Amino acid sequence: MTRETWYSLTLKEQLSNIHGEVTRLIRARNNYLSGKSSQDYSESYLKKIHDLIEITCEDPKNKRRQPELAAEENELRAWMNQEVDDEYILRYWEQYTKAIS
Secondary structure, three states: OOHHHHHHOOHHHHHHHHHHHHHHHHHHHHHHHOOOOOOOOHHHHHHHHHHHHHHHHHOHHHHHHHHHHHHHHHHHHHHHOOOOOHHHHHHHHHHHHHHHO
16 A cells, blocks of 8 residues: 555544454464464564554644654554553553544
């Protein structure tokens, strides 16, 4: 997706796309930890999520949302460090997406 296409989306649409990547991140990590997958793809999903959050922050219409978006990324780091569980991070994203709409 090009920067222009991403910028044409509303913030809600951008976050919905990121939320989808978060769901895939959790699924990939759980598949690896449970032995369903021999490779851990979570780092690649985390990188993609980081890139999407970064481009969302750079979108001129989202300038005032940058602190909230940084908090989103911090929550994902907490999840990666196993400081919060899957249910928490999914609820966190769902609540945030609803709150900004």
